[in-house]
Amino acid sequence: MTDDHGRPMRADARRNRARVLHAAEVVLARDGLEAPMNTIAREAGVGVGTIYRQFPTKETLYQAIVAARQRRMIDEATALATADDPGAALFGYFVRVIDEARTKKTFAEALADAGIDIEAGSDDIHAEMLRANETLLTRARRAGAVRDDLTMPELMALLTGASLAAQHGGWDDGLRDRTLAIIFDGMRPHH
Amino acid sequence: MTDDHGRPMRADARRNRARVLHAAEVVLARDGLEAPMNTIAREAGVGVGTIYRQFPTKETLYQAIVAARQRRMIDEATALATADDPGAALFGYFVRVIDEARTKKTFAEALADAGIDIEAGSDDIHAEMLRANETLLTRARRAGAVRDDLTMPELMALLTGASLAAQHGGWDDGLRDRTLAIIFDGMRPHH
Amino acid sequence: MTDDHGRPMRADARRNRARVLHAAEVVLARDGLEAPMNTIAREAGVGVGTIYRQFPTKETLYQAIVAARQRRMIDEATALATADDPGAALFGYFVRVIDEARTKKTFAEALADAGIDIEAGSDDIHAEMLRANETLLTRARRAGAVRDDLTMPELMALLTGASLAAQHGGWDDGLRDRTLAIIFDGMRPHH
Amino acid sequence: MTDDHGRPMRADARRNRARVLHAAEVVLARDGLEAPMNTIAREAGVGVGTIYRQFPTKETLYQAIVAARQRRMIDEATALATADDPGAALFGYFVRVIDEARTKKTFAEALADAGIDIEAGSDDIHAEMLRANETLLTRARRAGAVRDDLTMPELMALLTGASLAAQHGGWDDGLRDRTLAIIFDGMRPHH
DNA sequence: TATGAATGAGCATTCATTCAT
């Protein structure tokens, strides 16, 4: 991690950055997106000014949270990209994404936003996530685990929809399993 | 339409109520839920006070918009409840709901909220919509058009997810058709 | 009672005026001076417009209420002006004024305002009330019932203070009697 | 002066708190209780937000002003509690209270409010002021400087009434002296 | 003439962001 001038961040700065990020996740999940910066600062045990040093804007802070999650998802996708069973890999990844959305309120919307720039891929990390997803999809398709006409836009649409619904509706484990079972059946070939 | 005392509303009041409702739909779709009441008032060509006469709270105004849409959906569902082909009726209704969400931004979230109180049904109109949906689902299931283990919670989850995704992602006609094709396949029997 | 053009008021107009005045007294005593015109209108069973026809301003309405009370007080003072015992007349009048203030919240402040323009007497009815009070005072002084150095300014100051305190403090009968006993003792000669 | 967490206030914060308090006194005396917060802020030379940081509510600000005055009065009363002449102490204190009311418009009403909860004494500072007053009264009564049947309720009634009248009527020094002379005579024994 | 719907300036309060300490 580097600062604005390319120098590595001081240890305390990096520690503060992590505390802020964590506090923001907690507060956003609890109070929603309208939560004031002061609340986040208090939760983090720092002054507001410290947040603004790392994140010039509330917007920036949110993006950082989302980016962190996307990075985590990318890592999972990457790990699964070489799995033996490409179908199981894709479906397993799908479940992981939905679980993330069920827990961390901010993630689902961000994912939805990412889906929008499918072609654009304006943002680096968005683009990277899309690439990782695409790998999983392509492998599953080639293995015959999903239908041929399931392409990235539809996958992102399904992923996004399920995430948003899960977050908004407070899905429990049972509802998640039963709903995804239906969606997964629709994704498979031979209909 | 009657006022609080059961008297019929004055002509100008009814006209203004409609203008406000319409303006609110336009503004909310354009600027999001954060749009100030003043903007809605300007769009409607009335003073803020006029809005507050009909809707004592911003919240109330939103609920009125949503209620109007839910009523429209209930009407559609009711009309389809006696259709010859129960499967086509359910799937056709599903498409209509998603189209509504694509156009009118406020609807999808409200639908999602409705899904939450599936058992509760606290709100009258929510409950009514759920009942109407349930009729369509039951008929389709009895006709063998959808799988046996597709019950209301899953239907609402799918409906909600697709609506939110369609709204958020700005689905075009093609994406809508292809995505719903997958979901519908998942809903059908024989897996 | 005449209208703006000097013509006698129509019967219904006079009736409405009375209803409004009464409603305003009730509402002001209940909700305080901040009470909205709409509340007064509802209490009176008329539209706001009707109030504004009689009283061009909220201020005007309040003044009318106060004027009515002052008139009543003037009548009492006038009646007592020929009483056999001038001392009893003045003290009895004092009690009546305080009782009015205890019941009708708006009166005390108005009385206080009246006291201010002791010399000015800008307003007709204020001036008239002051004259009536002065008559009672002068007779009592001549009869030796009150000390010689008790003149109008002090009388108004005492009357005003007791009224405001009674209104504000919610005096009960006992507190009224005991407090006025002290004040009256102070007003008597031989100290 | 400490902040909510027990830490000493920053120098600038304390300075601003004082400026706000002072500005509020000035504005309230000039424009009445309806004065907008923005006016107070402008008078204080700070932004509105600064006021709200110290006083979460308009109400709170007013209470702070009143509390400050009550504290000042308590101090005076306490100082007089050991004076050689208990009668002079009580009467002198009475004059001081009235002078405060003549100058600082908000005080009189607060004093009146305090008088109401004579037994209740719900509020700490109210209760403390009442106790201080009671000490002066008891000493004066024991010394034979005031009549035996003058107890706290009557004292508060007289104090309140004179304060409200002085504030409302804009008493000058002469009127104050002559009116209080009458009241004080009424408070003395031997009638 | 009476009604009450419409108006919009005005108010208390919040909160992202800046900057003195």
Add this chain to the structure above:
DNA sequence: AATGAATGAATGCTCATTCAT
């Protein structure tokens, strides 16, 4: 570098007053 006090634009809502019905 961190802190948190200060800022002030922006927002939801109220209510005296006007005016179409």
